[in-house]
Amino acid sequence: MSELNPSSSELDLDRPNIEDYLPSGCIQEPHGKLRLRDLLDISPTLTEAAGAIVDDSFTRCFKSNSPEPWNWNVYLFPLWCLGVVFRYLILFPIRVVVLTLGWIIFLSAYFPVHFLLKGHDKLRKNLERSLVELICSFFVASWTGVVKYHGPRPSRRPKQVFVANHTSMIDFIILEQMTAFAVIMQKHPGWVGLLQSTILESVGCIWFHRSEAKDREIVAKKLRDHVQGADNNPLLIFPEGTCVNNHYTVMFKKGAFELGCTVCPVAIKYNKIFVDAFWNSRKQSFTMHLLQLMTSWAVVCDVWYLEPQNLKPGETPIEFAERVRDIISVRAGLKKVPWDGYLKYSRPSPKHRERKQQSFAESVLRRLEEK
Numbered sequence: 001m002s003e004l005n006p007s008s009s010e011l012d013l014d015r016p017n018i019e020d021y022l023p024s025g026c027i028q029e030p031h032g033k034l035r036l037r038d039l040l041d042i043s044p045t046l047t048e049a050a051g052a053i054v055d056d057s058f059t060r061c062f063k064s065n066s067p068e069p070w071n072w073n074v075y076l077f078p079l080w081c082l083g084v085v086f087r088y089l090i091l092f093p094i095r096v097v098v099l100t101l102g103w104i105i106f107l108s109a110y111f112p113v114h115f116l117l118k119g120h121d122k123l124r125k126n127l128e129r130s131l132v133e134l135i136c137s138f139f140v141a142s143w144t145g146v147v148k149y150h151g152p153r154p155s156r157r158p159k160q161v162f163v164a165n166h167t168s169m170i171d172f173i174i175l176e177q178m179t180a181f182a183v184i185m186q187k188h189p190g191w192v193g194l195l196q197s198t199i200l201e202s203v204g205c206i207w208f209h210r211s212e213a214k215d216r217e218i219v220a221k222k223l224r225d226h227v228q229g230a231d232n233n234p235l236l237i238f239p240e241g242t243c244v245n246n247h248y249t250v251m252f253k254k255g256a257f258e259l260g261c262t263v264c265p266v267a268i269k270y271n272k273i274f275v276d277a278f279w280n281s282r283k284q285s286f287t288m289h290l291l292q293l294m295t296s297w298a299v300v301c302d303v304w305y306l307e308p309q310n311l312k313p314g315e316t317p318i319e320f321a322e323r324v325r326d327i328i329s330v331r332a333g334l335k336k337v338p339w340d341g342y343l344k345y346s347r348p349s350p351k352h353r354e355r356k357q358q359s360f361a362e363s364v365l366r367r368l369e370e371k
Helices: 036-062 076-116 121-142 170-176 190-197 213-228 286-294 317-332 350-370
Strands: 145-150 160-164 182-186 206-208 235-237 262-271 299-305
Touching: 076 121, 076 286, 121 145, 121 170, 160 213, 160 317, 170 182, 170 262, 170 299, 182 213, 190 286, 206 213, 213 235, 262 317, 299 317
Parallel strands: 145 299, 160 235, 160 262, 182 206, 182 235
Antiparallel strands: 262 299
C-alpha cells in the first residue's frame, strides 16, 4: 500500500500568507509575465511584512494563551464567584499551611544531616537526596498537583543525561519529587538563588549566568566530569535554555548531545484545564507564579520517560539534538519551530534583522517572478 502524503493545502494551513501583511491594493494582477523589476517598488513593504511574520512566529512561543471565559451569563457567574471564594479563602490557606509544614520538617532534618554527617558522605548524600525529594513533594501538594508519570523511574548510572522540554521552573520540582536530579539552571536572584547556592548544591546542581561567556566553559567541564561519576545524581538539562509556553519546542542547544553519553528524553505536557503552568519570567516573578498556582484548582501534568537515545554513526551533535527534539515533541504533542530560545533575552541588532528581512523579501520576489 502506498504511503499517504499530506496535501500541499494541509501543509500550508499553518504557514503565514504574506499577502495578509500587505496593504490592500499594493499587489495587482499582472497583464503578462511578472518580472522582478516590476515589483521592486513594493520591496520595502515586503521587507516589513517579512519582519512581521518573523516576529509573530517567534513571540507566540513565549505568550501565555488565556483560556476562553466561561462565566458569561447570569447562571454561571455566581458559580464562578463561589469558586473564587473557595480557592482564595479555603484552598489557599490550607496549601500555605501544607507548604509551611513541609519547610519545617525539611529544615529541621536537613541542617543536622548536612552538618553532623560530614564524615559519612555516602549516608549524608542519600539522606539529602530523600529530603530534597520530600520538599519537592510538598511543593507539588501545595498546588494540588495531579502528575502522572509514564515509563521507568530514572536510575543513577554513569554516562547518561536526561533532557526535557521546559515550561516553568516547576518542571524541575515535578521531576525532582520522583528522582533527585542534578540540574543545570540559570542562576536566579532572591530566595530562589539562596536555595540554589545552599540546599540544591547538595544534590550536585550546576548554576550559570547566561550573559557570562566564561561560565559556559566552566559548566561544560562540570558536565563532562559529572556524567563520569557512577554515584552522582542523574543529570537533568533543559536544552531549550528558556521557558516555552508548552505549545512549541524551540531549538535544543547541542551541549547535552556532545558529551559522548546516552541521552534519555523526558516529555512534559501540562493540561491547562485549571491553570496555565507557563512562567514568563520577564513579566512575572517566580513568587507570583507560585501564588498563581496555589490559588488555582490544580496543576495537571503528564511526564513521559522515553527510550534512551545514542549518537548514530555519522550523526552530528546538532542532528542528534534535533532527533531527540522530534521524539519529545511528538510524545508531548508540541509543535517544533526553528528558533533559538536565547533570542528571547538577546534580540539581534536592527541591522542584522534588516538584512534577514531584505533577504526574505528578495526570495519571495524571485519566486513570484518564476511564477
